[in-house]
Amino acid sequence: xxxxxxxxxxxxxxxxxxxxxxxxxxxxxxxxxxxxxxxxxxxxxxxxxxxxxxxxxxxxxxxxxxxxxxxxxxxxxxxxxxxxxxxxxxxxxxxxxxxxxxxxxxxxxxxxxxxxxxxxxxxxxxxxxxxxxxxxxxxxxxxxxxxxxxxxxxxxxxxxxxxxxxxxxxxxxxxxxxxxxxxxxxxxxxxxxxxxxxxxxxxxxxxxxxxxxxxxxxxxxxxxxxxxxxxxxxxxxxxxxxxxxxxxxxxxxxxxxxxxxxxxxxxxxxxxxxxxxxxxxxxxxxxxxxxxxxxxxxxxxxxxxxxxxxxxxxxxxxxxxxxxxxxxxxxxxxxxxxxxxxxxxxxxxxxxxxxxxxxxxxxxxxxxxxxxxxxxxxxxxxxxxxxxxxxxxxx
Amino acid sequence: xxxxxxxxxxxxxxxxxxxxxxxxxxxxxxxxxxxxxxxxxxxxxxxxxxxxxxxxxxxxxxxxxxxxxxxxxxxxxxxxxxxxxxxxxxxxxxxxxxxxxxxxxxxxxxxxxxxxxxxxxxxxxxxxxxxxxxxxxxxxxxxxxxxxxxxxxxxxxxxxxxxxxxxxxxxxxxxxxxxxxxxxxxxxxxxxxxxxxxxxxxxxxxxxxxxxxxxxxxxxxxxxxxxxxxxxxxxxxxxxxxxxxxxxxxxxxxxxxxxxxxxxxxxxxxxxxxxxxxxxxxxxxxxxxxxxxxxxxxxxxxxxxxxxxxxxxxxxxxxxxxxxxxxxxxxxxxxxxxxxxxxxxxxxxxxxxxxxxxxxxxxxxxxxxxxxxxxxxxxxxxxxxxxxxxxxxxx
Numbered sequence: 001x002x003x004x005x006x007x008x009x010x011x012x013x014x015x016x017x018x019x020x021x022x023x024x025x026x027x028x029x030x031x032x033x034x035x036x037x038x039x040x041x042x043x044x045x046x047x048x049x050x051x052x053x054x055x056x057x058x059x060x061x062x063x064x065x066x067x068x069x070x071x072x073x074x075x076x077x078x079x080x081x082x083x084x085x086x087x088x089x090x091x092x093x094x095x096x097x098x099x100x101x102x103x104x105x106x107x108x109x110x111x112x113x114x115x116x117x118x119x120x121x122x123x124x125x126x127x128x129x130x131x132x133x134x135x136x137x138x139x140x141x142x143x144x145x146x147x148x149x150x151x152x153x154x155x156x157x158x159x160x161x162x163x164x165x166x167x168x169x170x171x172x173x174x175x176x177x178x179x180x181x182x183x184x185x186x187x188x189x190x191x192x193x194x195x196x197x198x199x200x201x202x203x204x205x206x207x208x209x210x211x212x213x214x215x216x217x218x219x220x221x222x223x224x225x226x227x228x229x230x231x232x233x234x235x236x237x238x239x240x241x242x243x244x245x246x247x248x249x250x251x252x253x254x255x256x257x258x259x260x261x262x263x264x265x266x267x268x269x270x271x272x273x274x275x276x277x278x279x280x281x282x283x284x285x286x287x288x289x290x291x292x293x294x295x296x297x298x299x300x301x302x303x304x305x306x307x308x309x310x311x312x313x314x315x316x317x318x319x320x321x322x323x324x325x326x327x328x329x330x331x332x333x334x335x336x337x338x339x340x341x342x343x344x345x346x347x348x349x350x351x352x353x354x355x356x357x358x359x360x361x362x363x364x365x366x367x368x369x370x371x372x373x374x375x376x377x378x379x380x381x382x383x384x385x386x387x388x389x390x391x392x393x394x395x
Numbered sequence: 396x397x398x399x400x401x402x403x404x405x406x407x408x409x410x411x412x413x414x415x416x417x418x419x420x421x422x423x424x425x426x427x428x429x430x431x432x433x434x435x436x437x438x439x440x441x442x443x444x445x446x447x448x449x450x451x452x453x454x455x456x457x458x459x460x461x462x463x464x465x466x467x468x469x470x471x472x473x474x475x476x477x478x479x480x481x482x483x484x485x486x487x488x489x490x491x492x493x494x495x496x497x498x499x500x501x502x503x504x505x506x507x508x509x510x511x512x513x514x515x516x517x518x519x520x521x522x523x524x525x526x527x528x529x530x531x532x533x534x535x536x537x538x539x540x541x542x543x544x545x546x547x548x549x550x551x552x553x554x555x556x557x558x559x560x561x562x563x564x565x566x567x568x569x570x571x572x573x574x575x576x577x578x579x580x581x582x583x584x585x586x587x588x589x590x591x592x593x594x595x596x597x598x599x600x601x602x603x604x605x606x607x608x609x610x611x612x613x614x615x616x617x618x619x620x621x622x623x624x625x626x627x628x629x630x631x632x633x634x635x636x637x638x639x640x641x642x643x644x645x646x647x648x649x650x651x652x653x654x655x656x657x658x659x660x661x662x663x664x665x666x667x668x669x670x671x672x673x674x675x676x677x678x679x680x681x682x683x684x685x686x687x688x689x690x691x692x693x694x695x696x697x698x699x700x701x702x703x704x705x706x707x708x709x710x711x712x713x714x715x716x717x718x719x720x721x722x723x724x725x726x727x728x729x730x731x732x733x734x735x736x737x738x739x740x741x742x743x744x745x746x747x748x749x750x751x752x753x754x755x756x757x758x759x760x761x762x763x764x765x766x767x768x769x770x771x772x773x774x775x776x777x778x779x780x781x782x783x784x785x786x787x788x789x790x
Binding site: 164 | 429431434435437441443446447450451454457458460482493494496502522526529633635638655657658659660661662666667
């Protein structure tokens with residue numbers, strides 16, 4: 001009875017991923033594995049005040065069912081903020097989702113039939129792969145450099161792949177590599193999507209965590225033919241536990257995603273939407289994000305400096321201008337999953353995410369994704385130093 | 396690009412359903428349409444106290460990511476309560492979901508390939524149909540009487556339908572009819588599922604809202620071959636806006652549903668799971684549910700009495716022992732959707748759900764689902780009286 005399940009889930013091992021993410025809950029492990037934001041930076045008092053207001057002053061409206069597309073107030077607030085930030089849209093263009101991950105699931109349901117091709121960066125976010133897999137697509141993975149996805153390689157791939165439907169990209173502080181797509185590449189990507197009649201899914205969880213350089217326009221703001229579905233979330237800029245994300249797309253796509261949202265889980269938590277609306281009303285979220293940027297800049301510096309001091313010369317890493325991750329490249333022949341299992345976890349109680357599951361096709365074993373947002377400065381130094389020692393002298 | 400979408404969504408019109416449900420938000424309409432619980436009965440102070448505790452005393456743990464399967468505490472609380480209520484299970488058998496609706500989506504993803512047959516009651520919950528439809532199943536709908544699904548008809552259907560995979564049932568206070576499956580039928584259903592190698596999805600949102608008669612064993616408690624997936628929710632017994640439901644199933648199915656949950660939306664709201672756990676710790680939920688039963692018994696009585704006083708003799712309705720709905724049967728030839736659109740809404744500002752979308756195959760036009768939980772007693776009398784007047788003398 002589970003044949004179809006096995007086939008659908010076979011490309012990645014979500015079991016292994018789930019076990020790995022659970023390391024984040026183990027206080028004895030210094031985990032650089034998950035995409036956890038720093039819990040000491042959550043705006044507790046402000047969110048608590050918002051929850052109080054929601055429940056005491058507006059109780060029925062916070063605890064009852066509401067519109068499946070999200071509360072009109074939150075949709076309007078998100079649209080106004082995105083418009084201010086250079087991506088003009090209306091409240092009706094915003095669909096509230098249960099975290100960004102739900103957008104991956106619904107977009108796959110809307111566009112993908114078995115055998116359709118999804119274009120991804122190589123590597124790409126493994127959570128997107130496990131969301132897409134139940135629709136049984138095939139993948140074509142496009143190489144990256146310091147400016148993001150290689151557009152010449154993409155063009156060749158699109159010429160060779162007539163059944164490509166969707167381009168999935170994390171243009172800002174890419175997961176797992178931390179790389180940002182250049183402005184020129186963004187324009188090229190829009191042009192190729194127009195030419196080859198493709199949908200672009202622009203996943204932006206880390207976009208606002210920029211701590212160096214200038215912000216670049218969203219793909220959605222460069223979209224000339226309503227082909228871009230923008231996917232945003234409050235998980236990294238406010239608190240992941242509220243599970244509130246959103247899409248901005250054309251009216252036709254928003255309508256259809258809305259019907260799939262209704263079918264998938266009726267609506268998001270009215271209370272959590274209210275809490276975010278009240279937080280946005282009563283506080284300056286831009287100031288809060290400014291604090292996150294400062295903290296994550298410092299943490300990234302601490303981590304990269306410690307790597308430079310501790311790691312052998314044979315290991316390299318990306319230098320992100322924002323986001324939560326750096327991407328390690330070990331020497332060819334090195335197995336990052338094996339090293340974590342047999343060296344790093346047992347001898348240093350340190351974890352990362354081995355890189356192989358981030359490759360949609362042809363897993364490459366000598367990489368790891370390392371998160372610098374979730375651990376304290378001292379634990380970053382402690383964990384990276386211990387890792388460096390084991391890399392130099394495995395037991 | 397949306398051909399597959401149109402095909403997948405074609406069987407019901409979720410657009411029309413969404414518009415209808417939005418009538419529930421219009422204070423000028425007396426809507427008997429949605430499945431809204433009575434907002435005046437929400438335990439505001441207790442939920443507010445729980446939210447305060449969650450955010451103030453346990454902030455980081457309430458706002459950060461947690462296990463994709465749900466917090467261990469809530470899983471244990473649900474397992475203990477279900478075991479006390481006669482459905483023995485362990486915390487590991489409980490998977491926390493984003494409302495009961497998500498269970499419909501994930502079970503469909505796990506078991507259904509295009510063309511597989513889902514057995515439903517006739518009529519059935521339209522929300523289940525829109526959740527199943529993206530997997531493109533076919534449906535076989537089994538007639539009901541006052542004891543629930545007709546088991547002779549089911550047996551004949553299963554003999555004739557070798558590709559049946561799943562039986563979907565709402566055994567307690569069925570949506571939309573309000574009927575409860577008898578104990579004898581429950582045993583027969585388990586026997587047929589064993590004989591024909593089928594999964595049973597037991598959807599129980601109204602089970603605890605029993606205000607007459609004795610509670611019957613769950614199908615899960617009668618399950619002899621790990622074929623039943625029990626689907627529960629806090630939406631009707633606590634507050635729908637928290638969006639917390641759960642499944643209880645075999646370890647193998649729970650594992651696979653858990654991976655699909657991770658892929659679909661990462662996890663439920665940590666805050667909302669904490670709020671429910673704290674509510675269950677600090678309060679007597681059974682006493683709270685007792686108050687709901689008393690209130691809904693009274694409301695059901697008010698509605699059925701007003702119908703008896705106001706409706707023409709040609710209209711009949713079910714007499715539920717619990718739940719939120721009664722099911723109207725109008726004379727053959729009567730179009731309930733047309734009557735609502737052209738008579739009830741414009742001339743009385745009253746709404747129900749026309750019955751046709753509840754039929755998985757061969758929609759029957761002369762029914763309506765009427766909810767008695769969401770409106771006040773006086774608005775029930777006002778709305779039903781006005782509806783009776785229009786039924787007797789259409790404008």
